[in-house]
Amino acid sequence: MTSTPAKPLAAETPAPRDPTWVSPDGDPPPVRIGPLGWLVLALRLPVLGLVVFGGLALHLTLRLLERPLFGLKRPVTPFVTQAVCRAAFLVLGIGFRTRGRPMQGRGAVVANHVSWLDIFAMNAPQRIYFVAKNEVAGWPGIGWLAKATGTVFIRRDPREAKAQKLVFEARLRAGHHLCFFPEGTSSDGLRILPFKPTLFAAFFDPDLAGLLSIQPVTLVYTGPPGRDPRFYAWWGTLGFGGHLVRVLAQIRQGQVEVVYHPPIPVAETPSRKAMASRCEAAVKAGLIAGLPEGSLRD
Template identity: 65%
Template structure:
């Protein structure tokens, strides 16, 4: 196991006041998230039979909930650049479960997640309802995943990938795996699609461990959520949208993956070069 995975972040005792913050913030957050989920499901009852795979309404609900979630948590938000408008996909570094809120707040996207996420309590329901595309980590599923990606892209969905393959301590950018990029070269859409690299940078609350917002190793979701909810002060998440690049501007998936990694890493002030 690498050093960054082996290291552990010291957690602060929550305390009585901290628990009050957990109850206050957590209660409002749960109401907004699951209330938004209910509204989304009701809207989808009409949207699905009328529009099929297209989702002209529900992504706006998801975006609104994610913006509200950051406000409820008290986490500052700074956006640089503009989200992709051309047909294509988005790739970003992955530091935390908070990426879902941060990346959805500025754009309407559909995440690509490992199939295990679909079964996670609470999170799995939200992921399925918001149109997450689930992929299996096995070669036998490659053709089915290719067909899924093609259908979603042809429907105008903007998919968002995390090419690192795992979340980190939010202080580094891991090498991008080129496997997922292969789909863009096998859909007969490479002359139409653009890929937009996005850098997500978390600035920890004053006096906190710089890795405060990172979620990695064997950290539990519940434990990390508790620490974030209990924090007396919050920090800032910065999302930088870089210039999109055409898929057919690169010879193969490895060249495209290397370019995206280089751009994302260059804009991350905390990550080593």
């Protein structure tokens, strides 16, 4: 196995951002919301807020006891996060299902990035911790949630590479399953963007490589009946608020499926580029199998 010097790990979480990918098919089509849709929105929004921020309050309260007793291990609060994310899909009316089994050993989970809904989809079946660029910590709302749920914040500064590696190593040794999106941005859900190999570099540190595996995961979104198949995808110039409104106002919802592929041991992979390629191929195969025939786009 050839080792690659550790570099700072950075990834985008599903949160408000400047658009970094433009679909060759154009921006998301506009969605007209009728009177009944606005009523559904008015009913769902406060319930969703109660679930998310009520769960956050419970999480923070439990963390006051958990932190001094267990430190990084967090044996209780991740279950609160899971319950909140499962409840969110019930409130939204979006079908949720999984296929395959989440990894049990140490390592990371990587997936295609489609929407802010990915936060709920990835957290609902498995206790994970997102990896995010440091700027996310300062974002209103999202930043608070990210901090509370144990997100690992990374600065893209070579001078901090050593300190970040130590943080990263400590979290992995504590048994945390870290999650990041190697595409670096969200797409329309009908294609897989190239996986950036730089994001895998930290796993090939000689002190960690023999301990870790990386599990590819495919997120397959099915749009509501009669809607554009890209309905749940968040990309281009559509803002977070606009996308949230259209999802909450949708009366008949579609579904999301989380497909777990076999974990790939780091020690059996020659380089970060090879790992990125293997993960990308597995995620793409899952999308091909999950979408209607002929739906995948290059």
